[in-house]
Amino acid sequence: MLARYLVWLPAYDEAAVTKLLHPDDPQDVPRAVELMLAIIEFSKSQCHVLNDSFSLEVDTRADLISISLLSALLESILTPFINVSLSLSEQFQYLGRYAHLAYAFFHAHRRSFMSYQLYYDTQTVVKNACFSLAKQQSLDPRARFYLGDVGDDPLEILFGRTRMIGGHNSACSYAQAIDRLGAAKDIDGVFKRHPELDPGHRRLKLTRHEGVDHINREIWKGDIAANRCDLPLAWRNGRDSALSILIT
Structure with missing residues (x-):
């Protein structure tokens, strides 16, 4: 389905989309991130079409709605790590939205949505981030909390x-x-x-773009002081955002 619709984007032809969906290296992280960004971009480009109930065939409309839901899920897990202007509260709101969307989709579709291992791993990422922030707020609330340090x-x-x-x-x-x-x-x-x-490590980079490859706490522009984030509130906002996506 993605192969059919991503070619609608001006930057991608059929060969480029095929390369995105079927990379030579299954562990090519930059290629995976590029695919996620392409899906998000495509979904946003079709918002005006989805708002018009009579502009599409029923099957096409159903496909675009499915891609829109996938886009919301991917945006929730990717944006907190690459958008350097986000505050800590906004980052955890995105993560909360991901946790609730992923649960809703997995509860409804199980393995046809994603594998049990992937679901566990991604939800563990969110859980570990929340636990780490809570510990940081207890140990040194004025310190900056960089989400990229939570990984391994x-x-x-x-x-x-x-x-x-x-x-x-x-x-x-x-x-x-x-x-x-x-x-x-x-x-x-x-x-x-x-x-x-240090030449870096190809498989640990997010994208092949210089600006994203070298994201670190020093260049993060958003307010990431641990004590500036109300974690329960950010979680509730993420839940509400997920509910609004699911309702629409």
Whole structure:
């Protein structure tokens, strides 16, 4: 269905859409994010059409409504991580909206909507973010809370460098593992002192656009002070936003 409609976007022809939907690398994160952004853009471009009840065939209208719901879901989980102008409250409102939309869709359609593993993983992302913010508000409420720090990228990077040091010998004894971890931390120290030397990791990047690849707490423009976010209120606002989407 997406292959049929995404070609309506001026930036995508049939070949480009096929490449988005069937990437050579299943773990190509930038390609996945590009696909999500394309779906969101397409849905927004069709809002005026959906508002006109007599402008489309019944089947086409049903397809566009389905894509619109998918777009709302994707926007809820993606926007908090890439829109640097959002405040912490707005970020958690989006996450709350995602949690409620995902639950509603999964409750209605189960595995035809998404796998059990993916549902668990994405809801765990939201849960961990909420728990981490609550802990930050308790420990140091005036500190800035950057949502990107909640993930396990640092652990993945450390594991990758530890494995890289072993070369073709990925197995190691306890003593070798300690030595390799020490060497990996030394490499981390060098890159922290000289970030221009760090080439980054292709599969941990969000997109191939320079501005999004290097999103970090230093360039975040929104107010992300932990004490400025009323977490229960943001959660309720996210729920209300999800309900308004489902009702319409």
